[in-house]
Amino acid sequence: xxxxxxxxxxxxxxxxxxxxxxxxQATIINVPADQVTIQAGINSAxxxxxxxxxxxxxxxxxxxxxxxxxVSSHFLLNRDPAFIFTTTIDGSNPANGxxxxxxxxxxxxxEAPVFQxxxxxxxxxxxxxxxxxGLIFRNGGGIATSLGAPVIRFNYIHHNxxxxxxxxxxxxxxxxxGNPIIENNxxxxxxxxxxxxxxxxxxxxxxxxxxxxxxxxxxxxxxxGINLYQGRLDGYNNTIAFNNSSQAGGGVxxxxxxxxxxxxxxxxxxxxxxxxxxxxxxxxxTVALQYSDIEGGYTGAGxxxxxxVLSGPWCFxxxxxxxxxxxxxxxxxxxxxxxxxxxxxxRPSRGGLRNDMGACGGPACYPFExxxxxxxxxxxxxxxxxxxxxxxxxxxxxxxxxxxxxDGATGQAVVHTYDDPxxxxxxxxxxxxxxxxxxxxREALVYAVADTMWAGDVxxxxxxxxxxxxxxxxxRNFVPxxxxxxxxxxxxxxxxxxxGFTTAGCRTVDFDTQIEHSRDPVARTALIELxxxxxxxxxxxxxxxxxxxxxxxxxxxxxxxxxxxxxxxxGPQFRAGGVVYQPVTIDGSVQYDCCSGRxxxxxxxxxxxxxxxxxxxxxxxxxxxxxxxxxxxxxLAEADVNQSGGASQKCSDIxxxxxxxxxxxxxxxxxVNAPLxxxx
Numbered sequence: 001x002x003x004x005x006x007x008x009x010x011x012x013x014x015x016x017x018x019x020x021x022x023x024x025q026a027t028i029i030n031v032p033a034d035q036v037t038i039q040a041g042i043n044s045a046x047x048x049x050x051x052x053x054x055x056x057x058x059x060x061x062x063x064x065x066x067x068x069x070x071v072s073s074h075f076l077l078n079r080d081p082a083f084i085f086t087t088t089i090d091g092s093n094p095a096n097g098x099x100x101x102x103x104x105x106x107x108x109x110x111e112a113p114v115f116q117x118x119x120x121x122x123x124x125x126x127x128x129x130x131x132x133x134g135l136i137f138r139n140g141g142g143i144a145t146s147l148g149a150p151v152i153r154f155n156y157i158h159h160n161x162x163x164x165x166x167x168x169x170x171x172x173x174x175x176x177x178g179n180p181i182i183e184n185n186x187x188x189x190x191x192x193x194x195x196x197x198x199x200x201x202x203x204x205x206x207x208x209x210x211x212x213x214x215x216x217x218x219x220x221x222x223x224x225g226i227n228l229y230q231g232r233l234d235g236y237n238n239t240i241a242f243n244n245s246s247q248a249g250g251g252v253x254x255x256x257x258x259x260x261x262x263x264x265x266x267x268x269x270x271x272x273x274x275x276x277x278x279x280x281x282x283x284x285x286t287v288a289l290q291y292s293d294i295e296g297g298y299t300g301a302g303x304x305x306x307x308x309v310l311s312g313p314w315c316f317x318x319x320x321x322x323x324x325x326x327x328x329x330x331x332x333x334x335x336x337x338x339x340x341x342x343x344x345x346x347r348p349s350r351g352g353l354r355n356d357m358g359a360c361g362g363p364a365c366y367p368f369e370x371x372x373x374x375x376x377x378x379x380x381x382x383x384x385x386x387x388x389x390x391x392x393x394x395x396x397x398x399x400x401x402x403x404x405x406x407d408g409a410t411g412q413a414v415v416h417t418y419d420d421p422x423x424x425x426x427x428x429x430x431x432x433x434x435x436x437x438x439x440x441x442r443e444a445l446v447y448a449v450a451d452t453m454w455a456g457d458v459x460x461x462x463x464x465x466x467x468x469x470x471x472x473x474x475x476r477n478f479v480p481x482x483x484x485x486x487x488x489x490x491x492x493x494x495x496x497x498x499x500g501f502t503t504a505g506c507r508t509v510d511f512d513t514q515i516e517h518s519r520d521p522v523a524r525t526a527l528i529e530l531x532x533x534x535x536x537x538x539x540x541x542x543x544x545x546x547x548x549x550x551x552x553x554x555x556x557x558x559x560x561x562x563x564x565x566x567x568x569x570x571g572p573q574f575r576a577g578g579v580v581y582q583p584v585t586i587d588g589s590v591q592y593d594c595c596s597g598r599x600x601x602x603x604x605x606x607x608x609x610x611x612x613x614x615x616x617x618x619x620x621x622x623x624x625x626x627x628x629x630x631x632x633x634x635x636l637a638e639a640d641v642n643q644s645g646g647a648s649q650k651c652s653d654i655x656x657x658x659x660x661x662x663x664x665x666x667x668x669x670x671x672v673n674a675p676l677x678x679x680x
Contacts, residue, residue, distance in 0.1 A: 026048040026049055026050060027045070027046070027049045027050070028049070028050050028052050029041045029044055029045055029049060029050070029051045029052065030052050030054065031051060031052065031053045031054060032054065032056070033054070035051075037058065037060055038051065038053055038058055038060060038062050038071065038089065039060055039061075039062050039063065041053070041071075042062060042063070042064060042065060042067065042069065042071065043065070045067060045069045046067070046069075047067060047068050047069065048068070048069070049069050049070075050069065050070040050071075050072065050076070051069060051070070051071045051072070052072060052073075052074065052076065052077075053071070053072065053073050053074070053087055053118070054073075054074060054087070055073070055074065055083060055086040055087050056086075056087060056088075057088050057090065058087075058088065058089050058090065059090050059092070059093055060089065060090075060091070060093075061091040061094045061095070061099065061100060061101065061102055061103075061104070061123070062089065062102070062103050062104070063099070063104045063106075064103075064104065064105045064106070064107075064113050064115075064150075066106060066107055066108045066111065067111070067113065068111040068112060068113050069113055069114075070113070070114040070116075071113070071114070071115050071116075072114070072115075072116045072117045073086075073087035073116070073117030073118050074087070074117070075087075075116060075117030075154055076116065076117060079366070080370065081154075081367065081368045081369060081370060083117055084117050084118065084119060084154060084155065084156055084368065085119055085156060087117065087118050087119065088118065088119040088120075088121065089102050089103065089118050089119070089120055089121075090102070090121055090122040091103070091120075091121070091122045091123035091124065091142075091160070092121075092122030092123075092124070093122075094124065097124070098126065098127040098138075099126050099127070100123060100124035100125055100126060101123045101124070101125055101126040101140045101141065101142065101143060101144040101160075101174075102120045102121065102122060102123035102141070102142050102143065102160060103115060103120060103123070103142065103143040103144070104126055104140070104143075104144050104145075105143065105144070105145040105146075105148070105150045105152075106144075106145070106146045106147070106148075107145075107146065107147040107148025107149075107150065107178065108147065108148070109147065109148065110148060110149060111148040111149070111150075112148065112149040112150065112151060113148070113150050113151070114150070114151045114153070115143070115150065115151070115152050115153075115155070116151070116152070116153045116154045116155065117154050117155065118155050118156070119155070119156045119157075119158070120142045120143060120155055120156070120157045120158075120160065121142070121157075121158055121159050121160060122159065122160065123140070123141040123142045123143075123160040123161075123162075124141060124160075124161065124162060125138040125139055125140055125141050125144070125161075125162030125168055125170075125174075126138065126139065126140055126144045128140070128144065128146065128174075128176060137168065137169070138162050138168040139162055139168060139169050139170045139174040139176070139199065139201075140162065140170045140173065140174030140199075141160030141161050141162045141170065141171045141172065141174075141190060141192065142157040142158075142160035142171070142172045142173060142187075142190065143155075143157065143172070143173045143174070144170065144173075144174045144176075145173075145174070145175050145176065145178065145180050146176045146177060146178065147176075147177050147178040148178045148179075148180075149178060149179040149180060149181065150178070150180050150181070151180075151181045151183075152173065152180065152181070152182050152183075152185065153181070153182070153183045153184050153185065154183075154184045154185065154366070155185045155186070156185075156186045156188075156368075157172045157173065157185060157186065157187045157188070157190065158172075158186070158187075158188045158189045158190065159189050159190065160172060160190050161190065161191040161192065162174075162192055162193075168192060168193050169192045169193050169194040169195045169196070169199045169220070169221070169227060170192060170194075170195045170196075170198070170199030170227075171190030171191050171192030171195070171196040171197065171215060171217065172187040172188075172190040172196070172197045172198055172212075172215065173185075173187060173197075173198050173199070174195070174199045174201070175198070175199065175200045175201065175203040175205050176201045176202065176203060177201070177202050177203050177231075178203050178204075179203070179204050179205070179206075180203060180205050180206075181205070181206045181207075181208075182198065182205060182206070182207045182208070182210060183206075183207070183208040183209055183210065183364060184208070184209045184210065184364065184365075184366055185210045185211070186210075186211045186213075186314060186368065187210060187211065187212045187213075187215070188211065188212075188213050188214050188215065189214045189215065189216075190215045190216075191215070191216050191217045192215070192217045192218075192224075193217055193218070193219050193220035193221065194217070194218060194220050194221035194222060194223055194227045194253075195221075195223050195226060195227030195228075196215035196216060196217045196218060196223075196224045196225070196227075196243065196245070197212040197213075197215035197224065197225045197226060197240075197243060198210075198212055198225070198226045198227075199223075199226075199227045199228075199229075200226070200227070200228045200229070200231055200233050200257070201229050201230065201231065202229070202230040202231045203231045203232075204231055204232045205231070205232070205233045205234070206233075206234050206235075206236075207233060207234070207235040207236070207238055208235070208236045208237060208238070208362070208364045209236070209237045209238065209359045209362060209364050209365050209366070210238045210239075210359060211238075211239045211241075211314055211315055211359045212225045212226060212238065212239070212240045212241075212243065213225075213239065213240070213241045213242050213243065213315055214242050214243065214244075215243045215244075216243065216244045216245075217244075217245065217246070218244075218245025218246050218247045218249070218250070218253075218271065219246045219247065220247070221247065221253065221255070222245045222246075222247035222248045222249040222250075222253040222271065222278060223245060223249045223252060223253030223254075223278070224243035224244055224245035224249070224250050224251070224269065224271070225240040225241075225243035225245075225249075225250065225251040225252055225266075225269060226240060226251070226252045226253070226259070227249070227252075227253050227254075228252075228253070228254045228255070228257045228258075228259055228285070229254075229255045229256060229257060229283075230255075230256045230257045231257050231258075232257060232258045232259070232260075233257070233258075233259045233260070234260050235259065235260065235261040235262070235264055236261075236262050236263055236264070236333075236362060236364075237262075237263045237264060237327070237355070237356075237357070237358060237359055237360075237361050237362040237364070237365065238261065238264045238265075238358070238359060239264065239265045239267075239308075239310070239315055239358040239359040239360075240252060240264065240265065240266045240267075240269065241265060241266070241267050241268045241269065241308075241310060241315055242267075242268040242269065242270075242315075243269045243270070244269070244270045244271070245269075245270070245271040245275075246271070246272065247271065247272065248271055248272060248273040248274045248278040249271055249274055249275075249277065249278030250269030250270045250271035250274075250275040250276065251266045251267075251269035251275065251276045251277060252266060252276070252277045252278070252287065253277075253278045253279075253280065254278075254279055254280065254285035254286070254287055255279075255280035255282070255283035255284070255285055256280070256283040256284060256285055257285050258285060258286045258287075258288075259285075259286070259287045259288070260287075260288045260289075261287070261288070261289045261290075261292055262289070262290045262291055262292065262327075262328060263290075263291050263292060263327035263328055263333065263355050263356075263357050263358075263361060263362060264289070264292045264293075264357060264358065265292065265293045265308050265310075265317075265323060265357050265358040265359075266289075266292065266293070266294045266295065266298075267293060267294075267295045267307075267308050267310070268295065268310075269295070275295075275296075276294055276295050276296055276298075277289075277294065277298065288300065289303055290302055290303065290328065291303065291326070291327045291328045291355070291357065292304075292357060293305070293306060293308050293322070293323050293326070293357050293358070302326070302327075302328065304322060304323075304326060304357075306322040306323075307322070308321050308322065308323045308357070308358060309321040309322075309323075310358075312372070314359075314368050314369075315359075316348050316359075316360050317348075317350065317356060317357075317358055317360050317361075319350060321350070323356055323357035323358050323361075324350045324351040324356050325351040325352050325354040325355075325356060326354075326355075326356070326357050327354060327355025327356055327357045327361055327362070328355050329354055329355070330355075331353075332363075333355045333362055333363065334353040334354060334355060334362075334363065335349035335352075335353050335354070335355060335356055335361055335362060335363070335365065336349065336363060336365065337353055338395060339395060340395050346393065347367060347372075347391050347392065347393050348360040348365065348367045348372075348391075348393075349361050349362075349365055367393050369440070370392065370393045370394065370438060370440070371390060371391065371392045371393070371394075371428060371430055371438060371440035372390065372391045372392075373388060373389075373390055373426060373428060373440070373442050373445065374388070374389045374390070374391070375387065375388055375389075375426075375445065375446070376388075378445060378446060378447060378577070378579055379446075379447040379448075379449065379576070379577070379579040379581050380418075380447075380448060380449070381448075381449055381450060381581075382418055382419055382420060382421050382448050382449070382450050383417055383418065383419050384417065384418045384448050385415060385416070385417045386415070386416055386417075386418065386446065387413070387414075387415050388401060388413070388414050388415070388416065388426070389412065389413040389414075390412055390413075390428050390430070392430050392432070392438075394430060394432035394433065394436075394438060395432055395433070396412070396430045396431060396432045397431050397432060398410070398429075398430065398431035399411055399412045399414075399428065399429075399430060399431075400428070400429045400430075400431075401414055401416075401426070401427070401428055402426070402427040402428075402429075403416045403418070403424060403426055403446070404422075404424030404425045404426055404427075404445075404446065405418060405419075405420060405422070405424055418446065418448035420448065421448050421449050421450040421451075421478035421479070422448055422478060422479070423444050423446070423447055423448075423479050423480070423576075423577070424444075424445065424446040424447075424448065425441055425442065425443050425444065425445060426441070426442050426445045426446060427439060427440070427441045427442075428440045428441075444577055447479050447576055447577055447579060447581075448478075449477075449478055449479055449576075449581065449583075450476075450478055451475070451476060451477045451478060451479075451574060451581075451583040451584070452475065452476045452583050452584045452585070452586065453473065453474070453475040453476075453486070453543075453563060453572055453583045453584075453585050453586075454473070454474055454475075454563070454585065454586035454587075454588065455471055455472070455473055455474075455546075455561040455562075455563060455586065455587055455588025455589075456471055456472040456473075456474070456588045457588050457589045457590075457591070458470070458471055458588070458589070458590050458591070459590075459591045459592075459593045460550070460590070460591075460592060460593070468499060468547045468548065468549055469496065469547070469548040469549060469550065469590055470545050470546070470547060470548075471545070471546040471548065471561050471588055471590065472542050472544075472545055473486060473542065473543055473544040473545070473546060473563075473588075474540070474541060474542050474543060475507075475536075475540070475541075475543045475574075475583065476539075476540040477536060477538055477539065477540075477574065477576075477583075478538050479538060479576045479577070480534070480535045480536065480537055480538060480576060480577075481535050481536040481574050481575065481576050482531060482532075482533075482535045482575045482576060482577075482578075483529065483530070483531040483535075483573075483574070483575035483580075484508070484529070484530045484531065484536070484543065484573075484574055484575075485527070485528070485529050485570050485571075485572060485573045485574075486527070486528045486529075486530070486543075486544060486563065486572060487525070487526075487527050487528075487563060487564055487565055487568040487570060487571060487572055488525060488526040488527070488528065488546060488561065488562075488563070489523075489524065489525045489561075489562040489563075489564070489565035489567065489568065490524050490525075490548070490559050490560065490561050490562070490590075491524060491559060491560055491562070492557070492558050492559035492560050492590075493557045493558065493559075494550065494553060494557035494558050494559040494590060494591075494592050495550065495551040495552055495553070495557075496524075496548040496549070496550060496551070496559050496590060497521070497548060497549050497550075497551050498519065498521065498524070498526055498546070498547075498548055499547040499548060499549060500516070500547050501514075501516065501526075501528055501544055501545060501546050501547060502544075502545050502547065503530070503543070503544060503545070504545065505542065505545075506541075506542040506543050506544060506545065507536060507539065507541050507542060507543055508530045508532070508536060508543045508544065510532060511530045511531060511532030511536075512531075512532050512533070513529065513530065513531040513532060514528075514529075514530055515528065515529045515530075516528050517529055517570075518568070520567075523567050525565055525567050525568050527568055527569075527570055528544065530543065530544065531575075546561070548590070550592065553592040554592065556592065556593075557591075557592045558589055558590060558591045558592065559589065559590045560587055560588075560589055561587060561588040561589065561590065562587045563585040563586075563587060564585055572585050598611045598612060598638065599637070599638050599640070599641055599643065600612040600616055600638060600641050600662055600665065601616060601635075601638045602616040602617075602619040602620050602623075602633060602635075602638060602639040602641075602662075603615055603616055603619040603633075603634065612662070612665070612666070613666075614666065616662060617659060617662050617663060617666070619632065619633065619639075620633075620639060620641075620654070620658060620659045620662065621659060623639070623654065624654065624655075624656065624659070629651075630651035630654055633654065636650070636651070636653070636654065639654050639658065640653050640654055640658060641658040641659075641661045641662050641665075642657055642658055642661045644657070644658075
């Protein structure tokens with residue numbers, strides 16, 4: 001996904017980079033211009049060379065082959081984070097299932113290869129021999145290293161999972177021995193049995209300015225965020241948040257090793273015991289923290305226990321966070337400053353220059369977005385007024401907005417009203433540094449809606465006693481829908497029994513999820529969910545058919561079909577782009593109408609061309625002289641053959657004259673199908 005695009009790269013930065021790349025007889029190998037694949041580029045590289053990878057999608061598993069080289073996206077040229085997200089290595093189709101890490105960096109000694117500027121996903125781990133245990137483990141879903149001093153920086157490492165029966169860990173990164181450096185990485189949403197985000201095994205590692213978040217697993221040895229077994233990890237300005245482990249140590253777990261964290265955030269992690277930090281009971285170990293924000297508190301100089309107020313996809317600290325200017329006061333660890341405001345921290349750091357706790361602070365901090373857009377909301381009903389505000393890593397002298405609907409504005413903070421429903425990209429162009437510009441686009445940022453969902457109106461008659469009453473639920477959506485929740489409540493003097501639902505003939509017929517979450521015949525409610533991939537395209541039409549039957553029915557009885565109820569915990573809702581909202585709903589109805597449309601059809605069973613028959617005479621006679629009540633007549637309006645009662649429809653209006661008139665019609669006055677006087 002192209003999040004950001006550079007209009008003109010800073011000339012000075014380019015000159016500096018090319019100067020560095022072309023010294024000491026180093027060679028730049030361009031992929032795919034010089035070599036079609038990244039691995040082919042590595043194969044042709046020698047010590048000191050750079051494999052420079054153009055934006056694209058690369059379905060391969062790469063192996064550094066012990067070479068001391070640089071493998072980088074075009075992030076190397078101008079430090080534009082856009083290249084991180086537009087240069088993807090997907091390791092989901094390995095040639096050898098035992099070597100299925102997306103990236104393998106195995107060194108023979110003290111080599112210091114560099115890997116930077118990529119999205120790393122789809123890795124399944126590599127079988128690695130652990131000489132201390134004498135066993136083979138499958139580790140390192142995204143990246144696996146062994147020995148040396150590899151530098152892994154500025155990467156987005158997500159959805160990698162070591163695949164094995166037992167002993168598989170390091171879903172994001174696995175470090176075995178050596179002195180690796182891990183800095184400025186997003187390590188997110190990686191499963192594993194231990195060390196789901198980062199696993200350190202007998203290495204002496206350094207970790208700076210990493211976000212390690214939303215990793216899940218820990219079924220074997222815990223430590224969904226970080227797991228250290230032997231060795232040492234020195235961490236500075238890391239954010240370890242919202243990881244989930246089934247065993248102890250949702251955030252950090254250490255066994256027989258030492259972890260030192262400074263200026264870091266450990267917050268919102270989940271596990272059965274010691275959710276933030278856990279020291280193994282058997283193997284022991286130490287964890288030392290200073291100037292860090294630890295949920296639940298932790299002993300150490302300058303530590304705090306306060307909500308860090310993290311926001312956005314990369315869990316940056318927001319304005320007002322207690323972590324701002326709360327890190328180590330040592331000036332050597334200060335945040336970077338604005339060139340034009342030397343006492344103010346440069347984005348994404350905030351406040352003054354004192355170190356900010358977490359990945360957004362310290363001298364090594366660098367943003368994953370050179371420009372950030374903040375909105376008052378991403379979804380609303382038209383006409384909808386939205387406030388926009390921007391931040392920039394640059395010192396900006398102009399801000400130009402395009403809102404996706406043909407309108408624009410200027411200024412760092414602006415307001416725009418969306419009058420028409422739709423999904424809109426928002427583009428911001430920043431002017432900076434004597435004529436340079438930087439363009440930042442957030443695709444599908446704004447969902448302006450005018451969506452509705454409504455139930456149909458249905459009439460049915462006793463001539464259809466075995467036919468289900470079918471209520472059509474329709475929707476009009478202006479944005480693609482991923483998920484639809486439909487609460488049903490039916491009430492009224494017409495006693496209906498709910499039989500279920502179907503999507504046959506509906507726009508949702510191909511949805512792979514069609515669930516009835518609840519059904520309560522006493523409260524007369526039900527709750528249905530429909531979802532699918534790619535979802536429901538914008539449009540209007542049926543999404544569901546509800547099926548009922550009448551338990552008993554009398555003429556004129558009705559029921560309301562409501563799409564909301566206080567008795568149902570979930571209201572009507574649509575989900576689009578990960579945002580949940582409620583459409584406008586319109587209730588429907590079911591009306592019982594005994595009339596077939598022909599006066600004289602006393603039993604309500606008439607069907608053209610034989611709507612009035614001798615059975616109707618029998619019904620009238622039975623009602624008046626045998627049963628002795630009009631209760632047996634389904635429709636007084638049609639049993640009142642001579643229409644003496646008009647619109648009153650009282651039982652007293654049904655007399656022997658109605659029987660006489662019906663006999664005359666059938667056997668004296670004319671053929672069976674001749675219309676009666678007052679035919680409805």
